[in-house]
Amino acid sequence: MTMTLWYLGRGFGVSALVLLSMVVALGMAVRAGRPLPGLSRSAQQTLHRVLSLTAVQVVLLHVLTLWADPYAQLRAVDAVVPFAGRLHPIGLGLGTVALELVVALVVSSLLRRRIGLRLWRAIHWLAYLFWPLSVLHALGTGTDRGAPWFQWTVAACGALVGAALTWRIAHRQDGTTPPRPAPPRELAGLR
């Protein structure tokens, strides 16, 4: 039983990292000046939303399973106060900060209509900070950080996010809006 929780917690951690890399990559790509080949913007946006909500659940599972696991020696306070952990305080702390960011992102998205677009967007920008935090957290505390498969996974995640960033910068929105269709002549009223 105890080993099950330990394995599960590690597995959820790696899964969360992979999912979050995809979320961040999609989020960057959708804001580029040109849609990804073969995937319309609305599809990208839907995927971004579905994957991010899935990733949040996996992150929660990651935290809960390791909290329940006796070996990891996590206390409730470690989920809230960063850098106070017993094992790998720095790496664990980065994870705590990332978790708090996730909570902020989800809550602010749910309250988007109440808090206004500007504040929501400011908070959502923090999502960019979230990805490097979770990578450092994985490399800092991960039990499997020495294993080649783990390193390859992290490298692949890095490559994915790097590619999205390149695409975003290469196809920057140049501020010129595409030509807007005129209203159809026969339905344009008295004009």
Add this chain to the structure above:
Amino acid sequence: MITELPEPAVHRPGSPCRPRLLATLDADYVEHTARLGPLPVLGPRDLVDLAASSGLTGRGGAAFPTGRKLASLLTARRTVVIGNAAEGEPASSKDELLLRRAPHLVLDGLLLAAQALGGQEIYLYGPSAVLASSVRRAVAEREDARFVRLVAAPDAFVSGQDTAVVQAVQGRPALPRTNPPATYVSGVRGLPTLVQNVETAAHLALIARYGAYWFRQAGTDEEPGTRLHTVSGAVRHPGVYELPGGASLDDAVAAAGGPAEALQALLVGGYHGGWVPWDPITRALPLSRSALRDYDAAPGAGVVIALPARRCGLRAGADVAAYLAGQNAGQCGPCRYGLPSAAAVLERLAEGRAGPRVRTELDRLLRMVDGRGACSHPSGTVRLIRSTLRTFHGEVDRHLAGHCSAAPVPGEVRR
């Protein structure tokens, strides 16, 4: 002093009534006051009671009860009043007509509201050309309008949404904001702000003079008073016409000289409205919210466009959808990415290039967009596309089979 009180016509459904808003066209200030009498001074409660008992609703499209909107500003110590004449809707011209030919009626309504509600600032927001000509002239003619500030509205579909109006008045880009907070709770610099369509303001100016009972002598219980309609498309004399509330679709087309050729449908309520088929039964439907609900249409801002029988309804719907998709403000994802995708699918269908699963595909896209975003633009566009598919469902089947029942127009159905 009142030399010519507009005589209310006893309303029978479909009967013409004497114009009210359009009775004093092109009058300068002297003539305006001579014919209508001086503008009365009303206390806040009197104004709210009058507006509420008249049953006047907002004429910008949303049909919000004016009495309720004014009542929500009663508790505010300082307010801002804005007259909104930004018709982003290409097929609507009634607000511009009012500013061009009856600006004093509009100014009356705004001054009345500002005076009663402690309005510290008064703005008139509309197309720059008409502000610079007739409105500027009208403001110069009267002492009480000195403090009315004129703000030019950009020619964009969403620039007339009330939250966009509040932004524009503060010198920012005229883009919609999320609602809540409603503008009458927090608008210009956080002050409670009355954003009032100029036709609504003009009605208020007459109701203040002649009373709520007079107002209700035209129209029906559900749609009291008169309403300006911009009737265009395949009618003999496209133009702006004043009709009693609850007038039928037939009345609207007849007011514009009748059909110019055989018709197949009317687009009622504008580009965010719905199609109503033109047949002996539906053409007798009144222009009221309850009668048009089944068609997802409403009188809205009074737009009626007649589609001739020789035109393809899908082509017309796809063109309007493409226009609306291009008018998204680029602020919210569902609108910015969803509308162009949906419009592109409808375009494919109109061109006869869509596969059999197109209905499912469109439905999935529309459900993702409907009800989301900061303003009503995505939902309104979804309504138009759904109405197009429903009204011209036979045409959808024909297009899927590679035909089009409309007269061949070169390049229309490519197959």
